[in-house]
Amino acid sequence: MKFIKRVVLRTVCFPQDLIGLIALSVVCLVGGFRLFCIHGVFSVELDVRTWLGRKYAGWGGTTFSPHCVMFGNGQVRDDVIKHELVHCEQYEAAAVASAALAAGVWLVTGHALYAASQCVLAPWVIMGAAYATAWLRNEESVYRGAHIEEAAYGANKHDH
Numbered sequence: 039m040k041f042i043k044r045v046v047l048r049t050v051c052f053p054q055d056l057i058g059l060i061a062l063s064v065v066c067l068v069g070g071f072r073l074f075c076i077h078g079v080f081s082v083e084l085d086v087r088t089w090l091g092r093k094y095a096g097w098g099g100t101t102f103s104p105h106c107v108m109f110g111n112g113q114v115r116d117d118v119i120k121h122e123l124v125h126c127e128q129y130e131a132a133a134v135a136s137a138a139l140a141a142g143v144w145l146v147t148g149h150a151l152y153a154a155s156q157c158v159l160a161p162w163v164i165m166g167a168a169y170a171t172a173w174l175r176n177e178e179s180v181y182r183g184a185h186i187e188e189a190a191y192g193a194n195k196h197d198h
């Protein structure tokens with residue numbers, strides 16, 4: 039049953055991961071140091087000798103889609119991995135929401151392709167909305183005040 043659920047989740051996330059893999063491929067070509075898989079997540083570590091690697095210096099990582107993550111040079115550390123894996127879970131939940139939305143639009147309109155096209159970007163809208171909401175709530179920092187970042191930074195709180 040666990041395997042079947044994993045296959046279902048990966049299938050639901052496939053449209054977003056396809057876009058994430060395209061983004062990760064571009065990053066790998068422009069500034070990638072190495073491509074690897076960690077905890078089932080496709081990852082690229084940037085090369086500090088490239089323009090992108092230098093621009094990104096000081097940042098830990100960025101999650102592009104449910105299973106695609108970019109790490110800064112030398113940032114493939116436990117705390118950064120834990121942080122980005124929380125974002126992966128958030129993207130997975132958003133992809134499930136996206137699939138549910140698409141099913142609803144399909145039921146209402148009867149057009150599966152239309153439904154899919156309307157909902158495929160929903161995960162990025164959902165994640166972006168967290169930052170917009172932090173801004174609307176007048177959080178001190180839009181980045182750190184977003185609930186998705188509070189959860190991701192919270193993943194490392196109990197390690198000490």
Ligand SMILES: [Zn+2]
Nearest residue numbers: 121125187190
């Ligand atoms: Zn984060």
